[in-house]
């Protein structure tokens with residue numbers, strides 16, 4: 001198994017840190033010296049799918065940003081078509097038990113790190129944000145999206161039960177009746193639809209504009225005491241994080257049982273075959 005490593009480079013006025021795998025930098029972090037805001041870029045070709053190493057890199061980068069006393073985090077993608085395609089489905093297919101346990105624990109920890117970050121968080125959604133891609137954007141405090149893309153959690157459409165903490169990600173942004181309908185339909189929203197239901201806060205016409213709008217949002221906390229802000233955020237969000245904070249092992253056990261069931265594996269096979277066949281036509 002590859003271990004992600006983190007390196008720090010001085011780059012002019014900026015610091016750049018990278019979480020690396022053998023073949024590429026999975027995440028890139030740039031801290032703007034003037035604003036103190038860190039941009040965390042997902043950089044796992046072709047579609048930023050979240051495998052074990054990617055989620056570890058994301059978690060490590062976020063912890064590093066918090067440790068560097070940055071003023072906020074903007075999550076974005078180096079791919080100008082895909083923000084993230086969600087969990088790497090290959091991790092779920094006929095998994096080896098030890099790796100599956102590590103993978104699911106990393107998902108839990110990555111989500112908790114983002115959802116409960118002490119820092120203001122914003123997502124510059126510069127491409128499709130599907131399933132856990134949407135969950136990561138929803139875990140941020142603010143979302144700016146480019147037109148012409150899609151966002152949503154479509155798990156039920158291809159036969160997956162939605163885990164409770166993923167339901168909670170939506171519930172922290174959307175009203176309950178909207179969440180219920182969207183999850184049960186497996187609804188994927190266009191940028192316009194997402195704005196209408198307030199799944200996203202703003203639309204921007206370029207990645208630069210999206211980053212700038214996210215930076216303005218983070219700047220809006222300039223007058224707030226960072227410690228008071230962080231503790232208040234944690235109080236507000238603790239309820240939705242409760243399952244994973246108090247009983248991560250129970251959630252893990254339930255998810256593992258479900259993922260390794262023939263029911264799940266069969267629908268995953270069919271879904272992966274459909275996804276691959278798209279490119280063979």
Ligand SMILES: CCCCC/C=C\CCC/C=C/CC(=O)SCCNC(=O)CCNC(=O)[C@H](O)C(C)(C)COP(=O)(O)OP(=O)(O)OC[C@H]1O[C@@H](n2cnc3c(N)ncnc32)[C@H](O)[C@@H]1OP(=O)(O)O
Nearest residue numbers: 049085086087088089131132160161163255258275276279
């Ligand atoms: C009661 C207890 C309950 C417990 C429940 C426990 C577990 C349930 C698990 C359910 C959780 C689900 C969360 C998820 O995040 S699952 C991931 C779902 N994601 C998707 O369905 C996205 C699928 N991808 C796409 O729709 C498209 O790829 C796209 C993102 C719109 C980009 O389209 P495009 O630019 O055209 O790129 P391609 O489609 O050609 O993709 C390139 C390449 O990448 C492969 N790929 C895409 N997404 C994934 C992925 N998520 N995982 C692995 N691989 C992916 C795709 O197959 C192509 O591969 P080839 O080049 O080899 O054909």
